[in-house]
Amino acid sequence: MTEETKQTFETVSPEDIPGMAENLKSEGYRLVQLCGVTKEGHTEILYSFDKDFAIRNLKVAVPFGQTVGSITPWYWAAFVYENEVHDLFDVEFTDSKLDYKGNFFRMSCKAPWKGPEAAPKEGS
């Protein structure tokens, strides 16, 4: 379905995310999603935005234990994903407009997708 759908991937530092979200909002981009991927020593968060059926993906590497600024001041709907990434990957978001404080998903264990056991074996 995506013959005409353009997609780009950019690497962005965690500190730049709130500022980029503000710019993207003013440029008319729609939030598509956030998702986490467990890597060695850090969690990679993928932010996806859409404008005119072209997707712009921002990759952010967040070291374990480091926080990242929330984009909910500009994209309020991001609270769904930020709380999901928090509950599954244990990434803290600062200045969230709607923080469930770990109660968004009712998991049997804390942050089941974080840590060495959760990281897939690269190239295996």
Add this chain to the structure above:
Amino acid sequence: MGKRTIVPFGPQHPALPEPVHLDLELEDETVVRAIPSIGYVHRGLEKLAEKRDYNDMIYVMERVCGICSFGHGWGYAGAVEGLMSVQIPDRAECLRIMFHELSRVHSHLLWLGLLADGLGFDSLFMHCWRIRERVLDVFEAITGGRVVMSFCKVGGVRKDLTPEMLKMVKDTCDMIEDEMRKTGLVFMKDTSVRNRLCGTGVLSREDIIDLSAVGPVARGSGVNNDVRSANPMYRDLGFSPVLYDDGDCWSRCMVRVDEIMQSLDMIRNAVRDLPDGDVSVPVKGNAPVGDYVFRVEQPRGEGFYYVQGNGSKFLSRARVRTPTNINIPAMTRMLQGCNLQDVSMLVITIDPCISCTER
């Protein structure tokens, strides 16, 4: 200002087929704020991608949801094909569109039935679901499955359709169209339906853009983010986005009624113009290191699929962002200011699929 009360709504409620919880902050009987909670039945299906061959993972993806099962399979297959730089045959693409639009027809009919049930219009509910059964009969006759069909695979589709099967698809579309010309009129003109739906739960165009809402919720407020618009084969089959401007429950309902009719036209056009050739190409070897996103316009809105390859036959990540996921914020916005009695109907109008959301 009246006294504020918090009323819990769900996770078990007669209006909710699946578990979602809302904390409704009320002033008298007016909802001032609604805080949603999900996560009651989270299954962690995405995580299985790390332990399943990427070709086998499609069986898991199809089971994210029963209603949009085919679309989830297509979305995942499309993402893997993009990652692997595989071009599927045109005949396979056309058959995928045909099955996906049949899924849209039965999903919208299911929703219209649920809406009628929510309105207390039981005969209308039963008519909608009776019509819907025709689509499931077609699925069963062709694939053997009524809900999860395993028709889609990475590289195309599993089987070709015979001329007899194609005739059955076309005849079923004719039959459903005939029925919908009568049933759709009830949603369009019946006074009791209009009284409940018109002017209720209004979301402005600005709300939709602000909340990044998708699907019939967005199109009912005049915002086109239907990803079918970006597909040339869809355009060749006669697709154009169905838009209504009022942003109320009735508009969201009529978007779905009109989309059923348009989908039936597109399916018949697909039967008529089905390209010749193979229905699949082999996809083998390890998935390369890289990322790919793919989107499918599910009946409830845009479905987003992301895969990340790591050079093995397993994926580092397979992500499904379902339409309900992104429409939950829009639902909470439309609940603000509504009457308590309308809450269940407003929740229904985003067509929530918690099974999808709790993938």
